[in-house]
Amino acid sequence: MSEDWLFPLPESLPGWMREGAFTGYLAAPGFLAELLAELDFEGPAGAGHLVFGDMVFARKALPAVWAQNIWRNARLLPAPSIGQGAKALREIQRNWWAHPVRLARRAALITDKLPKVSAKAQVFGEAAPSAPLGSFTLWDETTLIAASDCASPYPDGQVRFVEDRFSAPSRAxxxxxxxxxxxxxxxxxxxxxxxxxxxxxxxxxxxxxxxxxxxxxxxxxxxxxxxxxxxxxxxxxxxxxxxxxxxxxxxxxxxxxxxxxxxxxxxxxxxxxxxxxxxxxxxxxxxxxxxxxxxxxxxxxxxxxxxxxxxxxxxxxxxxxxxxxx
Ligand SMILES: C[S@@+](CC[C@H](N)C(=O)[O-])C[C@H]1O[C@@H](n2cnc3c(N)ncnc32)[C@H](O)[C@@H]1O
CATH class of the missing domain: 3.40.50.150 (Vaccinia Virus protein VP39)
Structure with a gap:
């Protein structure tokens, strides 16, 4: 175990998040209410799930059609400094995408210390990206929530295309x-x-x-x-x-x-x-x-x-x- 783990994990997070892996559900933009209704967790927030901005973290892994992306193996990572946060992510895998709910500036500084991820627009007819793309967010100044295994290979599950505005009669x-x-x-x-x-x-x-x-x-x-x-x-x-x-x-x-x-x-x-x-x-x-x-x-x-x-x-x-x- 890395000595980073000696850095205390925040008491503000429920015990099940501090103890091991959990699932993160990123709501489709504007559809957090649909996602929560679909997941239908029992008990008060905090008991087995936690809403954080447009994300829901939960002990349980469930299918969720209203999620734009699912973080399958989310866990807490101590990030006592920007450099240590980036190092902890780099040690897991190359490609990461920041989804800041708060501390956006700090998340951008961590991103600057990571390998560049090309967020190129998709060309229709070409295969979806095959390289794994992890996601992270900052819970507080010194704690990352990160998942290397995400359901979508696209940043935040958003697919952007090189569009054809001339031939197609509608954006549908x-x-x-x-x-x-x-x-x-x-x-x-x-x-x-x-x-x-x-x-x-x-x-x-x-x-x-x-x-x-x-x-x-x-x-x-x-x-x-x-x-x-x-x-x-x-x-x-x-x-x-x-x-x-x-x-x-x-x-x-x-x-x-x-x-x-x-x-x-x-x-x-x-x-x-x-x-x-x-x-x-x-x-x-x-x-x-x-x-x-x-x-x-x-x-x-x-x-x-x-x-x-x-x-x-x-x-x-x-x-x-x-x-x-x-
Ligand atoms: C969102 S638009 C479809 C856009 C289309 N897919 C495109 O790419 O341009 C929905 C369409 O459903 C059609 N529609 C509604 N009820 C229908 C029905 N019973 N049979 C056939 N078309 C129907 C409407 O006339 C409307 O043109």
């Missing part, structure tokens, strides 16, 4: 770019995609740009330049009117069902269930729009679909993304 395309990048899978040329709720055409543009064939549906018309893409077949109507068995022809299983429809999650769950029961589609990427009160029960029902994931993307607002990739 960034959600699909992010989902495909995080899932590490892209539609292939010739695959058949359904894009439900496609207007003005951002997702259809992404799918068609990958070379896939896109059957695109919305109650409103999409932009003419997107409808004119050779891969795109646009139909004005309701995404709920499509029958799973007949879509794509009697023999064909659809490769991708993408939905960004403005609708209640419970209604979308019924649609997805029909498509799954009919075994009519392989991959799904759907936005769960939390209109009004967050429907935690339906979100859990989506998360319980075997093999699937629910994510809060950096480009999601009060909505989540459900994906099933097979």
């Amino acid at each position: 395309y960034l959600k699909l770019w992010e989902a495909l990048t995080l899932l590490g899978v892209f539609p292939k040329p010739g695959e058949l995609c359904l894009d439900l709720g496609s207007c003005p055409g951002g997702w259809t543009w992404v799918l068609a740009s990958c070379g896939a064939r896109v059957f695109s549906i919305d109650k409103a018309p999409i932009e003419p330049k997107i409808a004119a893409m050779p891969e795109v077949d646009f139909c004005q109507g309701s995404g709920f009117g499509l029958e799973p068995k007949t879509a794509g022809g009697p023999e064909a299983r659809v490769d991708w069902l993408c939905s960004d429809m403005a609708c209640y999650p419970a209604r979308l769950l019924e649609l997805v269930t029909r498509w799954l029961e009919a075994d009519a589609c392989r991959n799904f990427i759907c936005t769960l729009k939390c209109q009004g009160e967050t429907d935690h029960a339906t979100i859990q029902a989506f998360a319980a679909i075997p093999g699937s994931r629910v994510l809060h993307l950096s480009h999601n607002k009060h909505e989540l993304t459900w994906a099933l990739i097979r």
Whole structure:
């Protein structure tokens, strides 16, 4: 054990944080209340969890869709000086990202003493970064909370893209770019995609740009330049009117069902269930729009679909993304 550990850990922190590793949940920006409701910890704050700015630290490791990043092995590190704090982090691994809740200046001084971390914008089509990126924050002047193992390889779980502001008809395309990048899978040329709720055409543009064939549906018309893409077949109507068995022809299983429809999650769950029961589609990427009160029960029902994931993307607002990739 390093002699740094002789430096006293602050009494202001609960015993379970001083005793060993714990989990840190960084709330998606603006969604701390959703995160706390989802985690649903029993007992008063401090007993088994602690809220620190936009973070929640807890004894328990739980799935948390409203977390933008999860610090899986958070622990306290004594940092009697800026140099000693940086040294303690460097001894664990190379790459660290500061998430200051307070003492931002001191956190920046520690960062200055660490190897530079490139926070380059992601190019769509390239793989997500593979190098581990740890996160740290300062509890007080001399105590770091740090985790080398974080769920996201992006700083604070935020994915920034080199954008295409000219071809895409709306910024919604960034959600699909992010989902495909995080899932590490892209539609292939010739695959058949359904894009439900496609207007003005951002997702259809992404799918068609990958070379896939896109059957695109919305109650409103999409932009003419997107409808004119050779891969795109646009139909004005309701995404709920499509029958799973007949879509794509009697023999064909659809490769991708993408939905960004403005609708209640419970209604979308019924649609997805029909498509799954009919075994009519392989991959799904759907936005769960939390209109009004967050429907935690339906979100859990989506998360319980075997093999699937629910994510809060950096480009999601009060909505989540459900994906099933097979
Ligand atoms: C957020 S916008 C979609 C943006 C689109 N993904 C893009 O990249 O440009 C939501 C769309 O859902 C459509 N919508 C709502 N209910 C629908 C339904 N029952 N069937 C088809 N489209 C629907 C709306 O007309 C609206 O265009």
